[in-house]
Amino acid sequence: MRWLAALLLTALAAVAVVPDLLFGMDRFPPFAQTIAFRTPMLVALVVAVVFFGVLTVFRRGLWPITAGLAVVAVVGAGLVLPRAVADTPPTSGAPLKVLALNVFEGEADVDTLAALIRTEAPDIVSIPESGGRFAGRLDPLIAPLGYRTVASVSERRQDVAGVTLAVSERMGEVQTQIGRGQPFPYVEATGGALGDTRFVAYHSVAPTRGSVDEWRTDLDRLRQWCQGPTPAVLAGDFNATLDHSVLREGTAGCGDAAAQTGNGLVGTWPNWAPRWLGPQIDHVFGTDGIAAESFDVVDVPGTDHRAIVTTLRIP
Numbered sequence: 001m002r003w004l005a006a007l008l009l010t011a012l013a014a015v016a017v018v019p020d021l022l023f024g025m026d027r028f029p030p031f032a033q034t035i036a037f038r039t040p041m042l043v044a045l046v047v048a049v050v051f052f053g054v055l056t057v058f059r060r061g062l063w064p065i066t067a068g069l070a071v072v073a074v075v076g077a078g079l080v081l082p083r084a085v086a087d088t089p090p091t092s093g094a095p096l097k098v099l100a101l102n103v104f105e106g107e108a109d110v111d112t113l114a115a116l117i118r119t120e121a122p123d124i125v126s127i128p129e130s131g132g133r134f135a136g137r138l139d140p141l142i143a144p145l146g147y148r149t150v151a152s153v154s155e156r157r158q159d160v161a162g163v164t165l166a167v168s169e170r171m172g173e174v175q176t177q178i179g180r181g182q183p184f185p186y187v188e189a190t191g192g193a194l195g196d197t198r199f200v201a202y203h204s205v206a207p208t209r210g211s212v213d214e215w216r217t218d219l220d221r222l223r224q225w226c227q228g229p230t231p232a233v234l235a236g237d238f239n240a241t242l243d244h245s246v247l248r249e250g251t252a253g254c255g256d257a258a259a260q261t262g263n264g265l266v267g268t269w270p271n272w273a274p275r276w277l278g279p280q281i282d283h284v285f286g287t288d289g290i291a292a293e294s295f296d297v298v299d300v301p302g303t304d305h306r307a308i309v310t311t312l313r314i315p
Helices: 002-017 031-058 062-085 112-122 132-145 212-220 247-252
Strands: 094-100 124-128 145-151 163-168 174-177 186-191 199-205 231-236 254-256 282-287 291-299 306-314
Touching: 002 031, 002 062, 031 062, 062 247, 094 231, 094 282, 112 132, 112 306, 124 132, 124 231, 124 282, 132 145, 132 163, 163 174, 163 186, 163 199, 212 247, 282 291, 282 306
Parallel strands: 094 124, 124 199, 199 231
Antiparallel strands: 094 306, 124 163, 145 163, 174 186, 186 199, 231 282, 254 282, 291 306
């Protein structure tokens, strides 16, 4: 019975903590949602290991349970903890400061966002869930700072359907184009100070009931930049963490700015949850050779996401 209990508890722990290693179970509900909380589940598993470890001192027959749970905990920790260790910061390359914030259907406080742009002075900004309506409110506030905005949908559509890109005049003659063929059209920028680098302001569908197939398609679409022939930077709300195998596969060839700086476990959503508890679903990715030297998250009222600010080095 104790071996049966050990097998059952170990299997349950593995399904909860590492479903992505079990035939890609994290691609499907409910694991597509639960794996976003791998870190707190891993903490709970470690507590369980300690609990059974103490019991094993008094009842040695429980050691198979302790050993099985410990193995799952070690595997899970090996997937998570490297994101909390910073890489060697880059020492060369042109700096590119990026800000990204999902403004929650255009409800984020536009004055606070404008003040954040004024304070941080990013070169380029990605604003998911913002279309022509939100851009029309933001533009007068940041135009005097030398920014222009491009929204992927007009003011006739709801903000939730769009993505807005704001680019500083410091970037020179940057050209933009709107990517169609998906629920949230993205904005792609090229030229000017970006040179050959493509910058993509992106928003993926969330893996909610009825949308998981489209969510997988949205993340798979990232291959065209991360595995494309030209360098690229992708910024926005990807509705997935690095624990999701779909995101890891879609961004193979790209590095995550938060993980590169040792901030890969800082939650960006929901902003009412502690930063150590919530998942990190907002990202800035750069293709090989592009590396982050800093990363930070900032609270903005009116939205359920935190803003992310990172400085990249572009070769």
